[in-house]
Amino acid sequence: MGPRALIDTSAFRSNLQRARKAAPGSRVIAVIKANAYGHGMLRAARLLDQADAFGVARVGEGVELRQSGVSHEILVLEGAFDQEQLIAASTHDLQLVINSPWQLELLNQPGLPRPVVCWLKVDTGMHRLGFAPQAVEAAYRQLQENRVAVRGPVRLMTHLANGDDLQDHTSSRQIAAFMPLVTRFGVEGSIANSAGILGWPSTRSDWNRPGIMLYGASPFIAGDAGEYGLKPVMTLESRLIAINHYHKGARIGYSGTWACPEPMPVGVVAIGYGDGYPRHTPSGTPVLLNDHRVPLIGRVSMDMITIDLRRQRQARIGDRVTLWGRGLPADEIARAAGTIAYELFCGVTSRVDFQEI
Ligand SMILES: *Cc1c(COP(=O)(O)O)cnc(C)c1O
Numbered sequence: 001m002g003p004r005a006l007i008d009t010s011a012f013r014s015n016l017q018r019a020r021k022a023a024p025g026s027r028v029i030a031v032i033k034a035n036a037y038g039h040g041m042l043r044a045a046r047l048l049d050q051a052d053a054f055g056v057a058r059v060g061e062g063v064e065l066r067q068s069g070v071s072h073e074i075l076v077l078e079g080a081f082d083q084e085q086l087i088a089a090s091t092h093d094l095q096l097v098i099n100s101p102w103q104l105e106l107l108n109q110p111g112l113p114r115p116v117v118c119w120l121k122v123d124t125g126m127h128r129l130g131f132a133p134q135a136v137e138a139a140y141r142q143l144q145e146n147r148v149a150v151r152g153p154v155r156l157m158t159h160l161a162n163g164d165d166l167q168d169h170t171s172s173r174q175i176a177a178f179m180p181l182v183t184r185f186g187v188e189g190s191i192a193n194s195a196g197i198l199g200w201p202s203t204r205s206d207w208n209r210p211g212i213m214l215y216g217a218s219p220f221i222a223g224d225a226g227e228y229g230l231k232p233v234m235t236l237e238s239r240l241i242a243i244n245h246y247h248k249g250a251r252i253g254y255s256g257t258w259a260c261p262e263p264m265p266v267g268v269v270a271i272g273y274g275d276g277y278p279r280h281t282p283s284g285t286p287v288l289l290n291d292h293r294v295p296l297i298g299r300v301s302m303d304m305i306t307i308d309l310r311r312q313r314q315a316r317i318g319d320r321v322t323l324w325g326r327g328l329p330a331d332e333i334a335r336a337a338g339t340i341a342y343e344l345f346c347g348v349t350s351r352v353d354f355q356e357i
Contacts, residue, residue: 003238003271004353006325007039011231012047015214018229022197023204029075029190031211033057038276038345039215039234040354045070048214055209059085062094075119078129079103090116090149097121097157099129104139107149115151118143119190122181124174126161133177140185156182156189160203163195164221171200179205194219198228217341218331225331234345235325236277236352239318240289242268243309252306253298258283265309266297269321274302276348277323278337285336288322289315 019028030051036044045054045065053073056062059081062074075095080086086106089096095117098104107118120140123130131139136156143154158178162170175191182189188206194213196203199220212218216232218225225232243265246252250260260266269287273279279300286293287307295308309315324330330341337344 002353003236003275003351004355005039005348006235006237007043007354007356008231008233008235008326009047009356011216011233012044012214013050015216015230015233016048016050016210019194019197019208019210019213023192023208026192026204026206026208027052029053029055029073029207029209030214031055031077031193031209033061033077033211034346037211037215037342038348041065042068043354043356044214045072053207055211059089059094063088063092066092066094073117080106082106083109086116087112090114095119098139098143101131101139104142107143107146110148112149115147115149117152117155118150119155119157122156122158122178124158124177125170126159126174128159130158133181136181153187154185155207156185156187157207158189158191160191160193160196160200163193163200163203164219166199166220171196171203175200175202212342215341215345217329217334217345225329232325232330234330234348236271236275236323236348237325238269238271238275238321238323240267240315240321241270241304241317243315243317244268251298254301255299258298258306262310265313265315267294267307267309267312267315267321269305269307270303271305271321271323272301272303274349275352276344277305278339278344278347281333281337285333286328288328290319291327293328 028051030048032041032044033056035041055075057078062076079096079099090112097119099121121130143150160171162168190207192203192208194210216230245265246260248262252258271277283297285296289312297308298306324333334341334344
C-alpha cells in the first residue's frame with residue numbers, strides 16, 4: 001500500500017533515442033549524476049547502456065559506476081576536489097573536467113597510476129565554473145604539455161546559462177564565444193544539455209550531455225515534455241488510506257489552511273514530504289485518482305496528503321493515486337510547487353519503493 005516509484009524502462013530507452021535522433025552526428029554523454037536525478041544511478045547506467053558515455057558530478061559517483069562494472073567513458077563534471085580524488089579518477093579511468101586554475105595545478109604531480117583524459121571548461125556566460133575565453137589558450141597549453149598527468153587530446157566544454165528560455169539571447173552569444181575556440185585548437189567540444197539538444201540546434205557538437213530529457217521531463221520553463229516526444233520515466237504513486245466525511249467549515253490538516261465549503265468527503269493518501277512530495281505544494285494542485293484529476297487540499301504532512309473527493313464519490317480505500325508521471329506531467333506539478341522537475345525527482349526519498357516496469 002505504501003508509495004512506489006515505477007520506473008518505465010522502455011521510456012528510458014525511448015528518451016535516449018530521442019536525444020540521438022535530435023543530433024545524429026553527436027555522441028551522447030548520458031548525465032546520471034545525483035543518483036540519476038533520483039531514478040537510481042546503477043539502474044540508469046544499465047538501462048541507458050546504449051549511451052556513448054556517462055556524466056556524473058563527483059568522483060565518488062564515477063568510482064561507484066566502475067565498481068559495479070560499467071566500462072563506458074565516464075566524465076566527472078565538477079572534476080577532482082583534491083589529490084585523493086585525482087588518484088581515484090586516475091585509478092578508475094574517470095575523465096575530469098578542469099574548471100578552475102587550482103584544478104589545473106592539482107595535475108602538476110608525479111606518480112599518478114596513469115594519465116587522465118581532461119576536458120577544459122570554458123566560461124562563456126554561466127559565470128559559475130570555467131576559464132574565461134581569453135584565459136583558455138594558456139590553460140589549454142598547460143594541459144597539453146602535461147604528459148605525465150594528462151592523456152590524449154584535451155577536449156573543450158561549456159554550459160548554457162539560459163538554455164531553458166527559448167526567447168533569451170544568451171545562448172546564441174555563448175555559442176559564438178565557444179565555437180571559435182574549438183575550431184582554433186582543432187579539438188572536440190561539447191555545449192548542449194537537454195535544452196541545447198531540443199531548443200538550440202547550433203549547440204549540437206561532437207558530444208552532447210542530455211540529463212533531464214532522458215527522464216522524460218522538459219528542460220524549458222514553458223512547454224510540455226510530451227510535445228518533444230519525451231516519455232515520463234518515473235511515476236510516483238501511492239494509495240488512498242482513509243475516506244472521511246466532514247461538515248461545512250471543518251478545517252483540514254495542520255494549521256487548518258483549508259476549510260470545507262460544504263459537507264464533503266476528504267481522502268487521505270499515504271505520501272508526504274518524507275517521501276519527497278514537496279511540503280510547499282499548494283491546495284488545488286492535481287493528483288490522479290483512478291485516472292481522474294482531483295485537487296490536493298490543506299498542508300502536505302510528512303507521511304500524508306489530503307484530497308478533495310467531491311467529484312470522486314465512488315473512491316474506495318486502496319485506490320491508486322498518482323502524484324506525477326504517467327498521465328500527470330512532473331513539469332506541471334513542479335510549476336504548481338514553485339520548482340522544477342529536476343528537484344522533484346532528486347527529492348524522492350529512500351523510503352519509496354522503486355520498481356521497474
Ligand atoms: C547536469 C548537467 C547537464 C545535464 O543538464 P540537463 O539540463 O539535465 O540536460 C549537462 N552538463 C552539465 C555540465 C551539467 O552539470
